[in-house]
Amino acid sequence: DGGITQSPKYLFRKEGQNVTLSCEQNLNHDAMYWYRQDPGQGLRLIYYSQIVNDFQKGDIAEGYSVSREKKESFPLTVTSAQKNPTAFYLCASRRLRQGVNTEAFFGQGTRLTVV
């Protein structure tokens, strides 16, 4: 089955620790995205990548880092610099085709809690 897999589903982190959230897709999509969801805030874009070895900051990139070494993988690291990391994190991917509108597909999300 094709899709996007995020792991783990639940993650607990101590203050001051870095933690990495995994996102893998086998849809052969070009673009991948990380969003953060907080209550009443909708989905806010953290980072995105349209091609391997290239990525750009979204609206709330501070305290986060990403890599795109493979087309299928787009891991997100939540660093100790992120002041309020407790949230629900969503990874998405989208096929890019010139002149064609396409929707994004989402993973099941990772709930990160700082303890």
Added chain:
Amino acid sequence: DQQVKQNSPSLSVQEGRISILNCDYTNSMFDYFLWYKKYPAEGPTFLISISSIKDKNEDGRFTVFLNKSAKHLSLHIVPSQPGDSAVYFCAVLDRGSQGNLIFGKGTKLSVKP
């Protein structure tokens, strides 16, 4: 400032009736609009989309209407079912930011039996 606004945080509807979810956007250059449905602790799932060359798109019980002059779109669900209870997000494709999706804050729909 929000580019996509869903001004109703919640909506309650009786089973069998119509649900109407609204969304406003600020940029007249936006030309592709999407609706997503999300259950708690799950990722959003794509529901329906519309291009600016149309004013209506229908898929089963779901219809999206686009009013470009008002920069407004709406999602109609007829008839509403209890399983439709979820948070609905409106999104627009922002070609200016390399094709990212900008989401509204969502509307929580409750369909009562």
